[in-house]
Amino acid sequence: IHMKRQLGIFNTDQINKSGFRILASALMSAEESHHSERLITGLPTGLPVHIQHDMHRPHGWSQVLGLFIDSKMVRVVGVIEEAETEQEKIQLTQLASHFWESHHNKESDTLKRDLLERANLLELNEFDKFLKMEAYVLSRKAVASSLYPELFNISSEFVDKDGLTDYKTLCQSMKQVQPGVFLDKKHNLLLFAHRFFRRSLSHRNKFNEYFLSIFDKTVAENPHVVPRLRLDPDLIGHPDTVTHLLELEYWWGPHFNDDISLIPNGVSEHKASDRTRYFEGIDRTQIWWKAPETRLNLNTEVKYRTFEVEELIENLSGGLLDDQYGCRYAHAEYSIDTSAITHFDGAIRAYAQDEYLERIDLSIDHAGKQSEYTKLFRFDGFMTVDLWKRLLSNYFKGNPLIPEYLGTVQDDIETQQKEATNENEYVSVIDIEEPVEKNELAAFISLSHGGSPEESYIEPSAIVLPDERLLRTIETGCGAIDKFIRSKFDVTNITSIAIDDGILNLAKVTFGANSNLPIEMQDFISGFSNSLLYDIEHNGLQKIAVPISWIHNDLLINLSIKGSAQKVYQLLTQLLAIIDPLKPASEWIENLASAIIVLVPISIANPDLNGVLQGHLSYKRTGSVKLRMKLPDSQMQGLLDEKPDWLQ
Structure with missing residues (x-):
């Protein structure tokens, strides 16, 4: 394939904005493993590139050229080839398809059989899929909910009317091995948070780890809060294959102004920039603060305000069937008397194409409920506004309109976006009064396949x-x-x-x-x-x-x-x-x-x-x-x- 090429720095051995570093030896080892694997599979070196790590949005093909070493750092240098013509896009799609087929199917048949046996499944059916995600998993309709009815059926004491599982009970009966991944030691199987916590609501994509991490931290630090989480009914995994997926996107939290009483009633709409629309697939975000209301709670009059927010998107959600748009939605209640959040939940509103064309032209207060509604999590109990805003911002990861609304100055957002784009560039501060040595020295290590010369x-x-x-x-x-x-x-x-x-x-x-x-x-x-x-x-x-x-x-x-x-x-x-x-x-x-x-x-x-x-x-x-x-x-x-x- 001959495409438009872009040269760039893929990674470095420096501390990144997530607070850790990958050693040069590990970066080099990854390249060695990759090339050795390619000798076996016969696929060309490199990996598919997807817009914002969304496996439903292929963009090009990336290839590491080598590791560049100087006295500042070790940089992984690579090139990305972008498909421009229709023919190039077809070739790219075919190549990416071959890659993912090899990637998901390279585990041994023994491992697959072991996973089936642990789940008491006799044989595969035509709709089963094995995928390599946070672990090696089997995707089958209702495979997890059939094995664990107590965590999925609304008739269970641990499941609410919306199908959310009591999170504290879940964590007592299972060990959380990484955000959203739970180990059942009895059957030696993994359960997962719902796929709607993934980009495009799809099993092909990584979890929103920012939100799932702070969800768990919130539960640990606020024992009075009642937390609930939706689990994935269609997924089980093999614990011996747990892998921590790295998705190095820098996501920040907003600078807060906590006085909600000053926020006027009504709807505000924040329109996305062209950059956000392209990369994140977000068109706009609508926020609605309702007028103060009162209700009786244990014969006491309680004053509160209701908050709703919905994100309207650009692209179809690859993880939904029948060409639907899955939009993130959140709802909260704020106590005027205690200046705290007393209830908070998040959901996905899924729209068929015709319904979505009607919805996108309406304000959230006039939109009604013309969607397929799936609740994903819920908190009940007092929560500080500061913590709520952090949770809200992380739930809407990738949507800069949320921190923008919550109080981040626009200039700060643009600066942070620029920092996120150039997170591996560092500036050396040098005392200009001392002479700077003008010597230079660098090395470059690359790997390639080819014949072995005798002499x-x-x-x-x-x-x-x-x-x-x-x-x-x-x-x-x-x-x-x-x-x-x-x-x-x-x-x-x-x-x-x-x-x-x-x-x-x-x-x-x-x-x-x-x-x-x-x-x-x-x-x-x-x-x-x-x-x-x-x-x-x-x-x-x-x-x-x-x-x-x-x-x-x-x-x-x-x-x-x-x-x-x-x-x-x-x-x-x-x-x-x-x-x-x-x-x-x-x-x-x-x-x-x-x-x-x-x-x-x-x-x-x-x-x-x-x-x-x-x-x-x-x-x-x-x-x-x-x-x-x-x-x-x-x-x-x-x-x-x-x-x-x-x-x-």
Whole structure:
């Protein structure tokens, strides 16, 4: 597929806005596992890209190019290809379909049978689906509600009239292993919160963990509150496969103004920006505060206000059948006498297409109840306004109109959106009175599939001569490095080139499978380093990019080092004490990153990613440069015999 391409930073080893970091070794290990898996499945490297992590909204294909290391951080560099034409979209859909089919079905048949046996199911039916989510799960109509009627049937003492389960009873009988995932130790099975807590209300997507986490925290910190939660009747999981899914979206809470008595009666509507409409699929949000009311409670007159909010969306909900729009809705009651929330619940209002076209043009106070209503959670008991707003904001995760309404200044929202988009960019604060070292040093590690060369070689490229003939060349600088390269490799019919700008993009060196790798690499790097030092001291070499490759576990490891020539020399002289070519890169990448920091403690340069699309680092040249060629005797004699016009 040939699509529009975007280069970007996918992740780093720095602390993110969720408060944790992923070590460079773990980032590298994930890449190694991914490539090894692709050798087995035959699928191309990379993953499908979906708008806002919604598996019902495919957007393109992403591929990690490699890990870029400098003294600031380790960055995962990747490229995203976006489908533009109809043909590209068809190809993308097919590729994504093959990927997800492989992803969900790669678990063993033994595991599937074990899951069925634990649930006392004799055999699969045609509608059953196995999915890999927070765990490996079986999706079947009423599979969980049949096994656990006490947690689902409204006739049970633990279930209310809306089908919500008493949350405290649930947590006493089962262990919550992660937000929304509960372990029944008796049957050794997992139960889950309802799928409507997922994007597009679909089993394909991750939970709204922000809300489910604070829901549980609220219960723990407010024992007087009565909590209820809707469970998923159609899902059971295998506890041995629990996985914590990472979805790194930065979601913030609002700055609050808690005086609800000042809020006027009536409806307010907040319209989404074009950005929010595209990424979050939200068109607008309607908020309704009703006029104060009174009622008798135990012969005491209680004054309260009712709050309702509904989110109107752009796209059909992929997890609903029959082309429906599932809109998040919440309802609360506020006690005027105690200045506290006394009741709070959330639901999904699902509309058929025709009903939704009517609903979207109406105000919430005139909309009526023309929807299929499914309540998801409920709190009864006194709750501070501050806590309620936090719960409300997290329930509507991804909808910036909620914190906007609740009191966040618009400028703050836009700033935080920008921070969320660029969460891996950091600014170094440097004392400008001290001299800043202008040395630079970086490394790049990429993995690729391909043939395993038997012998070591240096990879030639080609330049076009004025008479349009191709000349096979290697960039060596034509000095001491060239002499060393020619002593190591058979380059009899290859021309050496030098560009007189103080920069050398060395041709790539690949070590063969038949070599005694550590010894051959040490021999090469030692001799190369001596030649490099000579060219620094005598031939004006200032900057250099050095790419080398070797095979490990059927994968080609490509390591390139780039920077100030003196610093590259210093790193090369200790390279094989830092890395071990007989081990995966994940086992030595931390050592390499530490060595770069020691050699160049301060870096003010932005990462120069030139060359990463080709799998290695290089310097980009601009303007006119002087090119020198050093031709082998056989090539030179041939040119002299032919005497082309450009050589006259």
